[in-house]
Amino acid sequence: xxxxxxxxxxxxxxxxxxxxxxxxxxxxxxxxxxxxxxxxxxxxxxxxxxxxxxxxxxxxxxxxxxxxxxxxxxxxxxxxxxxxxxxxxxxxxxxxxxxxxxxxxxxxxxxxxxxxxxxxxxxxxxxxxxxxxxxxxxxxxxxxxxxxxxxxxxxxxxxxxxxxxxxxxxxxxxxxxxxxxxxxxxxxxxxxxxxxxxxxxxxxxxxxxxxxxxxxxxxxx
Numbered sequence: 012x013x014x015x016x017x018x019x020x021x022x023x024x025x026x027x028x029x030x031x032x033x034x035x036x037x038x039x040x041x042x043x044x045x046x047x048x049x050x051x052x053x054x055x056x057x058x059x060x061x062x063x064x065x066x067x068x069x070x071x072x073x074x075x076x077x078x079x080x081x082x083x084x085x086x087x088x089x090x091x092x093x094x095x096x097x098x099x100x101x102x103x104x105x106x107x108x109x110x111x112x113x114x115x116x117x118x119x120x121x122x123x124x125x126x127x128x129x130x131x132x133x134x135x136x137x138x139x140x141x142x143x144x145x146x147x148x149x150x151x152x153x154x155x156x157x158x159x160x161x162x163x164x165x166x167x168x169x170x171x172x173x174x175x176x177x178x179x180x181x182x183x184x185x186x187x188x189x190x191x192x193x194x195x196x197x198x199x200x201x202x203x204x205x206x207x208x209x210x211x212x213x214x215x216x217x218x219x220x221x222x223x224x225x226x227x228x229x230x231x232x
Contacts (some may be wrong), residue, residue, distance in 0.1 A: 016203070019194070022158045025134050050157035055205065056210040058228050059132075061217050062145040066215045079153045102207040135171055138183045140217070143176030154206045163193040165202040 025031055026047040031040030038044035063069045135148065153166040166188070173183040193199050209227060215220040 015049070015051050016156065016199075019051060019156060019158055022046060022049050023160070026158050027160075032052075045158075050155060050162060052208040053154040054151060054180040055206040055208060056149065056151045057226055058212040059148040059150075060145055061066065063142055063215050064216050066142055068219075069140040069142050069215050071170040071218045076137055080172075097201070128177070132169075135169060135187065136185055137171070137172050141173070141175065141181065143180065144172050147172050147174065154202055156193070156203065160194075163199065165191045165193060165205070 022196040025045045025107060028040070031038065033039050035180040042209055061072075063072060132148065134152075138146065140146075148169060148170045148171045150167065153164075153168075154162050155162055157163060167190075168188045169186070171183075171185040173181050175181045191202070211224045214222075214224050214226070
């Protein structure tokens, strides 16, 4: 049996062809009537915990934000060359997505996920560090691809909260939600890649590269 994305793409071709239906909406095309309600749903959640255990880690974080806030997302995920990795694709706008297939072949889905995450984080207003505290950023990416084009969308929600050394919220929170309509099969391919893979939690001590650890993240548990 064909996988779901291929079935949806085929159904789109048949369901959107007016000649396949009578004036009363009855199927009159060749073969079996397609399921015009098919849809694919995917989501992926990444939780980043950035700890500041020392005065030096606080100084480095605050200095970096003050100097170049946009690069913070790339620093966190370890991705430094956005243009090189995706061949010039503008990720969140999905412009020029025709080059995505070759980029995937070279870099792999997990790397492209990290790049998209970096783009998201570069738009988050990050707070100053506090010694012994940590920052938690939850990024949830949702993808829906359907026969009905108006349902095709990619949604990003990110929730940012800072905690003190006792693990208690210290007053800083930020929530953002962005929605993108997918208007071509190239954009569908691009955004699907952003949600391929398992949800995970990444914990790190800022400024200590070998402290980064990843754990499975179970949504809702």
